[in-house]
Amino acid sequence: PVSIVWFRQDLRVIDNPALFAAVEHGTIVPVYIFDSEIAEEEQPGGASNWWLHHSLESLNKRLNGHLQCFSGDPQTILCDLVSKFSANAVFWNRCYEPTVIERDKKIKQALRDSGCLVSSFNGSLLWEPMSIRKQDGGVYRVFTPYYRKGCLQASAPRYPSPAPTRITYADVSREGHTIQDAGLLPDIDWDSAFYDHWKPGEEGAADKLSDFIRHAARGYQEERNIPSVRGTSRLSPHLHFGEISPNQAWYALLNAFDDQGNSDLDCFLSELGWREFSYYLLFHFPTITEQNFNYQFDKFKWLNRQDDFIAWSKGQTGIPIVDAGMRELWQTGYMHNRVRMIVGSFLVKNLLIDWRKGERWFWDCLVDADRASNAASWQWVAGSGADAAPYFRIFNPVLQGEKFDKQGAYVKTYCPELKHIPDKYLHKPWEAPKEVLNKAGITLGKDYPKPIADLKQTRQRALDAYADTKEN
Numbered sequence: 001p002v003s004i005v006w007f008r009q010d011l012r013v014i015d016n017p018a019l020f021a022a023v024e025h026g027t028i029v030p031v032y033i034f035d036s037e038i039a040e041e042e043q044p045g046g047a048s049n050w051w052l053h054h055s056l057e058s059l060n061k062r063l064n065g066h067l068q069c070f071s072g073d074p075q076t077i078l079c080d081l082v083s084k085f086s087a088n089a090v091f092w093n094r095c096y097e098p099t100v101i102e103r104d105k106k107i108k109q110a111l112r113d114s115g116c117l118v119s120s121f122n123g124s125l126l127w128e129p130m131s132i133r134k135q136d137g138g139v140y141r142v143f144t145p146y147y148r149k150g151c152l153q154a155s156a157p158r159y160p161s162p163a164p165t166r167i168t169y170a171d172v173s174r175e176g177h178t179i180q181d182a183g184l185l186p187d188i189d190w191d192s193a194f195y196d197h198w199k200p201g202e203e204g205a206a207d208k209l210s211d212f213i214r215h216a217a218r219g220y221q222e223e224r225n226i227p228s229v230r231g232t233s234r235l236s237p238h239l240h241f242g243e244i245s246p247n248q249a250w251y252a253l254l255n256a257f258d259d260q261g262n263s264d265l266d267c268f269l270s271e272l273g274w275r276e277f278s279y280y281l282l283f284h285f286p287t288i289t290e291q292n293f294n295y296q297f298d299k300f301k302w303l304n305r306q307d308d309f310i311a312w313s314k315g316q317t318g319i320p321i322v323d324a325g326m327r328e329l330w331q332t333g334y335m336h337n338r339v340r341m342i343v344g345s346f347l348v349k350n351l352l353i354d355w356r357k358g359e360r361w362f363w364d365c366l367v368d369a370d371r372a373s374n375a376a377s378w379q380w381v382a383g384s385g386a387d388a389a390p391y392f393r394i395f396n397p398v399l400q401g402e403k404f405d406k407q408g409a410y411v412k413t414y415c416p417e418l419k420h421i422p423d424k425y426l427h428k429p430w431e432a433p434k435e436v437l438n439k440a441g442i443t444l445g446k447d448y449p450k451p452i453a454d455l456k457q458t459r460q461r462a463l464d465a466y467a468d469t470k471e472n
């Protein structure tokens with residue numbers, strides 16, 4: 001019997017439950033569909049498309065060139081393919097975005113109505129959101145009890161499976177179009193540095209995981225906060241596209257640490273837990289991508305000044321750590337987590353710009369842009385989310401820079417114009433005496449911007465704006 005394997009956010013061969021089941025069933029036709037029906041705001045951004053292009057090429061190689069690509073309405077395409085290829089089954093791994101769940105339900109029904117067997121699997125989460133409930137049946141809103149009680153105490157994550165030993169491909173005609181035809185790569189060359197940082201695909205994901213285990217897993221808890229060092233795994237885009245499953249990462253780390261209960265290990269596993277929590281929130285509170293989780297923030301009076309937003313997005317705010325982060329994002333498609341929190345806080349609190357605008361910019365620029373993690377993290381930063389940072393805890397980007405980028409290695413990488421400024425002033429060049437700036441070859445407002453916001457005043461302004469939402 002012939003079956004169709006519909007690849008989605010599971011662009012891998014190892015530990016892929018849908019592929020595994022299809023291979024057991026018989027010969028397969030592997031398929032990827034660019035969904036033209038999906039809402040505009042859910043269409044992948046530029047950086048994600050770059051990744052997707054290369055990831056599909058890599059998957060196609062893994063499948064010996066058998067991957068068939070299509071664009072259009074997935075339901076129509078799948079129903080056509082089932083009859084064209086005389087397939088009697090369709091297999092896929094589940095996704096958790098609310099609109100995708102709705103879409104998949106309809107497709108499942110339509111295929112079943114046509115007499116086809118349809119099976120879906122969990123291929124991208126350690127614990128699926130529908131299986132985790134509080135003892136009273138309610139939904140968790142706070143991370144620690146969710147993770148410790150709801151997840152860890154409930155069950156161990158599924159152990160990953162190897163790649164199928166032998167895949168037999170159905171002898172069918174080539175339909176659809178090539179990956180190239182999808183036009184995912186940019187017309188203008190903004191992606192040249194991406195190639196230095198990333199190797200999309202299953203092999204690249206495995207390399208990142210083994211590099212991390214070899215060089216950074218021990219010491220993770222401390223080093224994960226230092227943006228100038230490779231202290232984290234950089235697995236996020238690989239996890240997002242499913243080039244590696246969280247189960248593979250989870251058990252690889254457990255195996256690498258023979259001392260269970262090690263704090264570096266626990267810290268890394270709990271970060272994977274935050275990814276799970278983001279999906280859990282998205283599943284149970286589908287509006288978190290657009291609406292404040294905490295409705296009190298609906299009354300928040302954002303300023304939303306366009307020139308401030310442009311300065312922020314271009315890395316031209318005059319606050320070095322913020323600019324370095326925004327430039328890292330633009331150049332590499334990635335930003336260190338600590339810096340994501342700093343730039344987010346600066347946008348939402350110091351500039352009083354709605355978190356949704358930041359979320360959109362990240363969506364377009366991040367190679368790991370993810371509906372669940374991006375929205376949940378932005379709401380966390382804004383203070384409007386579930387289990388969020390309290391609003392009044394406003395990051396001071398100067399102190400953050402001085403603490404986490406002491407020698408300024410990170411700032412100097414992305415803001416090279418500041419490289420001759422002495423450490424003492426690197427994170428606050430506006431406080432440097434003129435002769436220091438002259439010696440460093442910097443005129444503020446010419447070679448590097450003057451700060452667009454007074455940190456002290458805007459901090460107070462943010463606190464006042466927050467107080468207003470409580471009073472009215």
Ligand code: FAD
Nearest residue numbers: 232233234235236271272274275337340369370373374377
């Ligand atoms: P590691 O430290 O090695 O962590 C391992 C894995 O755990 C990551 O790959 C990721 O899958 C997961 N993880 C780590 N931290 C978080 C977190 N806070 N929330 C959810 N999952 C986490 N992450 C995304 O994957 N996609 C996004 O679109 C995204 N947007 C963000 C927006 C903001 C404003 C902030 C503050 C954070 C965002 N994050 C997002 C979370 C986090 O910054 C990245 O997952 C992390 O920096 C990825 O680097 P890494 O793989 O080296 O992480």
